[in-house]
Amino acid sequence: MDDTHPFFARRLSRGQLIILDLVAGLVFAFVSFTSVANATALPPWVRIALPLGLGLPLTVRRLTPLPVFCFTLVLAIAATVAGVADLAYLAPAYALYVVALSDRAGVLVPTSAIGALSIVTVFGLALAGAPRQGAPEWLLHLDQPLMGIAALGGAWTIGRAVHERRFYAARDAERLAAQAVTEERLRIARELHDVVAHSVGLIAVKAGVANHVMATRPEEAHDALRVIETASRSALVEMRHLLGVLRSADAPDLVPAPGLAGLEGLVHQARLAGVEVQFEVRTGDGGRAFGEERLPEGVELSVYRIVQEALTNVVKHAAPARCRVSVVADGKEVRIEVVDDGPGRRTLPSEGAGHGLIGMRERVMMYGGTFEAAGLPGRGFRVFARLPYGEVS
Structure with missing residues (x-):
C-alpha cells in the first residue's frame, strides 16, 4: 500500500x-x-x-x-x-x-x-x-x-x-524556517572564513618566499608576488561578502572546500543514480576552460553547492530523468542552470546538511546575485542562479 x-x-x-x-x-x-x-x-x-x-x-x-x-x-x-x-x-x-x-x-x-x-x-x-x-x-x-x-x-x-x-x-x-535560514547563513560564514584564512595563509607563505629569494632569484620572487596579488584580490572580494554575516561559535570543519573541479564527480554520481546528465562548462571568451581562469574560492564553493543541491533534488524527486547542467562564466559573473524533465514539484528536504532551496537562495543572496527555482509548463523543473564575482570598481 x-x-x-x-x-x-x-x-x-x-x-x-x-x-x-x-x-x-x-x-x-x-x-x-x-x-x-x-x-x-x-x-x-x-x-x-x-x-x-x-x-x-x-x-x-x-x-x-x-x-x-x-x-x-x-x-x-x-x-x-x-x-x-x-x-x-x-x-x-x-x-x-x-x-x-x-x-x-x-x-x-x-x-x-x-x-x-x-x-x-x-x-x-x-x-x-x-x-x-x-x-x-x-x-x-x-x-x-x-x-x-x-x-x-x-x-x-x-x-x-x-x-x-x-x-x-x-x-x-515560520520560526523553523527562520532557524533554518540562520543555520545556513552560519554554515556559509564558516566556509567563507575557511576560504579567507586559506588566502591569507597563502599570502604569508609567498611573501616569505619572495623576501627570501628577492636578491638571488628575482624571477621566483616575481612569481610569488603575482600569487600574492591574485590571492589578496580574492580575499578582499570574500571579505566584502563576509561582512555582516555572523560566525558560529563552533569550530569549522578543517577540510578543503570543494570547488569546480568536483563538478564532474557530482555529474558522475547523478548518472549512477539514473539521471541522464548533459554537462556543459564554458566561459564567454571563446570557450576557455575553468582550469585556466581562476574564480574566487568562495564563488567556486557556492557553484559547487548549488549544483550539488540541484542534482540531489533531481535524483530525489525526478530520477530516472534527463537533466542539463550548465555553468557559464564571463569574467564578471557565473551563471548556473540545472533543468530536468521530471515532475515539476519540489519539496524542501527535512533533514541533512543543507536546506534545499533555502540554502541555494541564501548562497546566491550572499553575493548579491539572482536565484530562480520553479516548475516548467507541463513537466520539468529549472534552477537558475547568477553570482557576480568580478571586483567592484
Whole structure:
C-alpha cells in the first residue's frame, strides 16, 4: 500500500471540500424530510422547502459562511418553534464552525465561556432527562433550545480551537524556517572564513618566499608576488561578502572546500543514480576552460553547492530523468542552470546538511546575485542562479 499521500492526512482542495459539504447538506436535507413529513399542519410546499433550506445552503458554507449561518439559524428557530424538526440546529452549527475558523471571527467573543456553557448544558440535559408529565408547559419545550445552545456553542468552540491550532502551527513553521535560514547563513560564514584564512595563509607563505629569494632569484620572487596579488584580490572580494554575516561559535570543519573541479564527480554520481546528465562548462571568451581562469574560492564553493543541491533534488524527486547542467562564466559573473524533465514539484528536504532551496537562495543572496527555482509548463523543473564575482570598481 502506498502511504505517501494518505487520504485522511492529505490536504483536500477547495472543490473537494465543497463536494463534501454538498453531500453533508443532502444528507441533512433527507433527515429533515423524515422529520417534517409527518407535520400535516404545514402546507406541502413548506414541508419541502424547509428541509431543502436547512440542507442545501450548507454546500456554500465555505464561500459565504456568515450568510449561510444566519439563514439556516432563522430556519432552525422557525422549525423549532413550529415543533417540526428536532435536529434543526445542527445545520447552523455546521455553518458556524466555518465562521469560527475565519480570522475575522469576533476576537472579543468569550470562546472559553461559550465552551463551558455548552458542556454544562449537555451535562444538564443528560442528568435531567426528559421532562415528566405534569411539568410546566415552558419546561416541556425547553430541551430543544438547550440542545441548540449546546450544538452552536460546541461548533463555535471547536472552530476557534482549530483556528488557534493552525495559527500556532503556522507560527512554528515560520520560526523553523527562520532557524533554518540562520543555520545556513552560519554554515556559509564558516566556509567563507575557511576560504579567507586559506588566502591569507597563502599570502604569508609567498611573501616569505619572495623576501627570501628577492636578491638571488628575482624571477621566483616575481612569481610569488603575482600569487600574492591574485590571492589578496580574492580575499578582499570574500571579505566584502563576509561582512555582516555572523560566525558560529563552533569550530569549522578543517577540510578543503570543494570547488569546480568536483563538478564532474557530482555529474558522475547523478548518472549512477539514473539521471541522464548533459554537462556543459564554458566561459564567454571563446570557450576557455575553468582550469585556466581562476574564480574566487568562495564563488567556486557556492557553484559547487548549488549544483550539488540541484542534482540531489533531481535524483530525489525526478530520477530516472534527463537533466542539463550548465555553468557559464564571463569574467564578471557565473551563471548556473540545472533543468530536468521530471515532475515539476519540489519539496524542501527535512533533514541533512543543507536546506534545499533555502540554502541555494541564501548562497546566491550572499553575493548579491539572482536565484530562480520553479516548475516548467507541463513537466520539468529549472534552477537558475547568477553570482557576480568580478571586483567592484
